[in-house]
Amino acid sequence: MLPNPLSPQASQPFWLPPPASTTAPEVDYVFSFIFWISLFFFSLIVGLMLLFILRYRRRQGYTPKPAPKSHTGIEIVWTAIPFFVVAAIFWVGFRAYISMTVPPERNDEIRVIGQKWSWLFEYPNGWVDGELHVPVDRDILLTLRSEDVIHSLFIPEFRLKMDVVPGRYNRTWFRATVPGEYVLLCTEYCGTGHSDMLSRVVVHEPGGYENWLKEASNLLTPTFRPADLTDPAVLLTTLKGGAAPIHAFVRDALSPATKALLDGWAGGTVPEDLRKAIVDDLNTVLRGEILFDEARFAGVSISEEAKKMLASEPAGDDRIQLNRYLLSDAFPDALSRAPDFAEAGRYIYERKGGCRSCHSPDGTANVGPTFAGAWGQRHAMKDGTEALVDENYVRESILDPMAKIRAGFEPVMPTYRGRLSDREIDAVIAYLKTLAKTSEEPPK
Ligand code: HEC
Numbered sequence: 302m303l304p305n306p307l308s309p310q311a312s313q314p315f316w317l318p319p320p321a322s323t324t325a326p327e328v329d330y331v332f333s334f335i336f337w338i339s340l341f342f343f344s345l346i347v348g349l350m351l352l353f354i355l356r357y358r359r360r361q362g363y364t365p366k367p368a369p370k371s372h373t374g375i376e377i378v379w380t381a382i383p384f385f386v387v388a389a390i391f392w393v394g395f396r397a398y399i400s401m402t403v404p405p406e407r408n409d410e411i412r413v414i415g416q417k418w419s420w421l422f423e424y425p426n427g428w429v430d431g432e433l434h435v436p437v438d439r440d441i442l443l444t445l446r447s448e449d450v451i452h453s454l455f456i457p458e459f460r461l462k463m464d465v466v467p468g469r470y471n472r473t474w475f476r477a478t479v480p481g482e483y484v485l486l487c488t489e490y491c492g493t494g495h496s497d498m499l500s501r502v503v504v505h506e507p508g509g510y511e512n513w514l515k516e517a518s519n520l521l522t523p524t525f526r527p528a529d530l531t532d533p534a535v536l537l538t539t540l541k542g543g544a545a546p547i548h549a550f551v552r553d554a555l556s557p558a559t560k561a562l563l564d565g566w567a568g569g570t571v572p573e574d575l576r577k578a579i580v581d582d583l584n585t586v587l588r589g590e591i592l593f594d595e596a597r598f599a600g601v602s603i604s605e606e607a608k609k610m611l612a613s614e615p616a617g618d619d620r621i622q623l624n625r626y627l628l629s630d631a632f633p634d635a636l637s638r639a640p641d642f643a644e645a646g647r648y649i650y651e652r653k654g655g656c657r658s659c660h661s662p663d664g665t666a667n668v669g670p671t672f673a674g675a676w677g678q679r680h681a682m683k684d685g686t687e688a689l690v691d692e693n694y695v696r697e698s699i700l701d702p703m704a705k706i707r708a709g710f711e712p713v714m715p716t717y718r719g720r721l722s723d724r725e726i727d728a729v730i731a732y733l734k735t736l737a738k739t740s741e742e743p744p745k
């Protein structure tokens with residue numbers, strides 16, 4: 302009997318990345334099995350060869366005796382042994398192959414799209430993201446297709462590898478066992494940007510995946526967002542002191558690092574890292590990750606909605622709602638009900654649209670032109686004409702990239718027609734506008 306590859310005693314080669322899926326021990330077992338058999342026969346054959354070279358070398362004054370022409374016994378042995386060895390390798394490998402290719406009946410399906418040169422993951426609720434997020438200990442079915450050439454999805458810690466072929470769907474599945482972050486890459490050479498075809502796998506703790514998906518796909522639905530924290534007056538009066546008691550709770554919610562930044566700020570222009578730290582912290586509050594208790598609000602004037610919510614011991618979505626009420630009480634001007642289009646646009650640029658793999662935000666030329674400072678400029682086109690980078694030009698570039706080709710670049714941008722909605726294109730435009738700001742310009 303072969304040892305069960307799933308047993309804890311299954312050997313774990315130290316030179317492989319730590320396993321993080323249920324498939325990993327099976328694959329590692331096959332790997333070790335073949336490795337040790339090969340090593341055994343390698344040593345045996347090379348060892349005997351060296352021994353025979355020494356022992357039966359030609360010596361002076363010695364005539365070799367004639368060797369037998371054939372020996373049925375030996376021939377049976379050297380046919381039978383390899384037969385059983387190869388059959389055992391087949392059995393071990395085939396068993397692992399079957400369990401890798403046949404998905405369990407109950408699973409969560411995520412569709413994977415490979416394209417030059419990025420990955421897109423489509424979740425059951427329709428949200429498309431550039432990263433693969435999955436819950437721990439659940440069976441995930443991946444249905445893979447390609448937009449252009451052959452790619453191959455590889456997650457080393459999961460021992461998961463599947464080709465992504467144009468014109469057909471491939472399937473594979475896995476069950477992640479260790480929460481954390483892993484690298485996902487393309488292992489089929491697919492052109493200039495092949496080595497940039499990297500992404501992240503995030504394995505969430507129980508419950509984290511649902512929260513992430515809800516938050517991610519909420520991006521363009523109107524919510525409270527700290528829209529105007531670039532206004533120094535708002536920050537000064539509300540956070541640095543001398544403000545109404547309601548602001549104490551917001552200050553409490555800031556992380557120690559943010560508080561330190563805030564204390565070090567002497568007024569005037571709000572530095573970008575401080576603004577970002579505050580926006581990040583407040584978004585944590587908005588996501589309901591911080592719970593405020595009723596006692597804290599004694600003598601503080603808050604809205605009726607917030608009072609009602611506080612009294613009802615909110616959980617889940619209600620908690621998010623409560624924090625929104627409280628934040629809007631604290632920041633009547635700094636929070637808007639409108640979605641933050643620029644922030645959403647950055648998300649589309651980095652993840653959903655995968656624009657980042659070709660367009661840089663910082664001035665470095667890539668496969669495509671950089672977006673830094675592009676807004677409002679006149680760009681030379683291949684056909685000798687010029688185009689102004691404005692709403693219509695960007696929209697046309699996204700939906701019909703071949704209409705105008707920028708001089709000095711190849712016409713390789715894929716169309717996003719049917720893949721980005723009008724609202725999402727608006728968001729990308731809002732994001733491009735933020736990249737146009739130069740340092741001399743006063744913050745809006
Ligand atoms: C595969 C690489 C690639 C991807 C992905 C890509 N682009 Fe492009 N893009 C290009 C190239 C190359 C050009 C220049 C040639 C041309 O004008 O078509 C370009 C041109 C543009 C231009 C005109 C730029 C200028 O300076 O005139 C805009 C705007 C643009 N892309 C927006 C986007 C957006 C938004 C996305 C994501 C939703 C995106 N691109 C994704 C390769 C890409």
Ligand SMILES: [Cu+2]
Nearest residue numbers: 452487491498
């Ligand atoms: Cu690829």
